[in-house]
Amino acid sequence: MGFSEIRGQDRALHDLHFAWQQERIPNAYLFTGPQGCGKRTTALILARRMNCLGESSSWEPCERCAACQKILHETHPDVWVVEPEKQLMRISQIREIQRMTRFAPQEGRLRVVILDQIEKMNRESANAFLKLLEEPPPNNLFVLCTASPGQILPTILSRCQRVPFAPLRRPVLSSWLEERHGIDAAQAFLLAGLAEGSPGRALQLHEHLPDDQRRSLLTALPTLHRVPSGSTVALELAERLNKVGDQLPLYLDLLRSWLRDLLMLREIGPDPNALIHQDLQEHLVQHADILSTPALFRAVQAIDQCEVALRRNAASLLTLEHLFLVLGGMG
Numbered sequence: 001m002g003f004s005e006i007r008g009q010d011r012a013l014h015d016l017h018f019a020w021q022q023e024r025i026p027n028a029y030l031f032t033g034p035q036g037c038g039k040r041t042t043a044l045i046l047a048r049r050m051n052c053l054g055e056s057s058s059w060e061p062c063e064r065c066a067a068c069q070k071i072l073h074e075t076h077p078d079v080w081v082v083e084p085e086k087q088l089m090r091i092s093q094i095r096e097i098q099r100m101t102r103f104a105p106q107e108g109r110l111r112v113v114i115l116d117q118i119e120k121m122n123r124e125s126a127n128a129f130l131k132l133l134e135e136p137p138p139n140n141l142f143v144l145c146t147a148s149p150g151q152i153l154p155t156i157l158s159r160c161q162r163v164p165f166a167p168l169r170r171p172v173l174s175s176w177l178e179e180r181h182g183i184d185a186a187q188a189f190l191l192a193g194l195a196e197g198s199p200g201r202a203l204q205l206h207e208h209l210p211d212d213q214r215r216s217l218l219t220a221l222p223t224l225h226r227v228p229s230g231s232t233v234a235l236e237l238a239e240r241l242n243k244v245g246d247q248l249p250l251y252l253d254l255l256r257s258w259l260r261d262l263l264m265l266r267e268i269g270p271d272p273n274a275l276i277h278q279d280l281q282e283h284l285v286q287h288a289d290i291l292s293t294p295a296l297f298r299a300v301q302a303i304d305q306c307e308v309a310l311r312r313n314a315a316s317l318l319t320l321e322h323l324f325l326v327l328g329g330m331g
């Protein structure tokens with residue numbers, strides 16, 4: 001997989017290509033953009049380009065030589081991907097990078113250290129990493145990836161060349177899902193809308209959010225408002241979501257996407273192309289009649305609060321029951 005297979009990131013790829021042509025690869029890049037939009041994949045292709053043993057005038061790495069193959073199989077000694085351990089980029093990880101980058105690359109031309117989710121550094125790690133950037137060891141390229149550049153020390157930002165990655169437009173992502181992953185057109189268009197322009201997220205949704213689950217959860221939402229059966233529905237939905245385990249954040253995002261569609265319907269009207277869940281338009285229309293616009297905003301807040309509570313280890317079933325009872329009580 002070369003640069004040509006990265007979709008919708010023309011600007012980012014242009015910046016990288018230009019720097020490479022001019023032989024002006026910096027010591028550190030900062031790739032910014034939503035999670036799953038190709039930052040890490042691009043960094044790995046760049047690592048192959050910099051170390052490829054094949055045709056050196058071609059922008060695309062050959063993908064066949066020993067170096068490309070090792071990087072593809074994650075066995076190249078000079079290409080590292082560092083990611084947070086338990087939600088934190090630890091000082092021990094940064095110290096290890098400091099220690100190892102003192103030596104020349106073992107077999108490559110350029111050591112490429114990809115730090116994913118760099119915003120997960122605490123102050124101690126960030127300060128240690130800053131020292132590394134202040135006196136960059138030769139023959140090392142750091143590629144920092146983040147969806148939240150606002151959370152990064154300005155002193156780190158100022159030492160990196162920024163390369164912005166954009167969310168993909170829905171039709172672009174949709175056709176990529178069809179062509180590359182054989183997903184049928186309707187499902188691909190739905191996933192592209194749900195994933196908000198992120199291919200990685202679309203694939204995650206495809207794997208972990210079965211379409212029958214989506215439909216049955218969302219079509220039950222308007223019935224939450226029925227008296228007296230709504231509260232029974234609320235408890236059932238809470239129980240169902242409580243069983244999805246690690247995938248719960250996906251389902252909470254799914255609820256948000258439904259509210260977003262309701263808001264679109266109320267504010268813009270029934271434009272099917274603007275809806276994520278256009279296949280469920282009938283249910284959306286029914287629900288949009290029940291919920292006022294202020295109630296929709298309160299509903300989004302209720303989901304946010306539920307998420308915060310769950311992150312703080314609140315009892316999940318109770319928290320979800322509360323959420324659905326609150327949603328059902330709105331109107």
Ligand SMILES: [Zn+2]
Nearest residue numbers: 052062065068
């Ligand atoms: Zn190669």
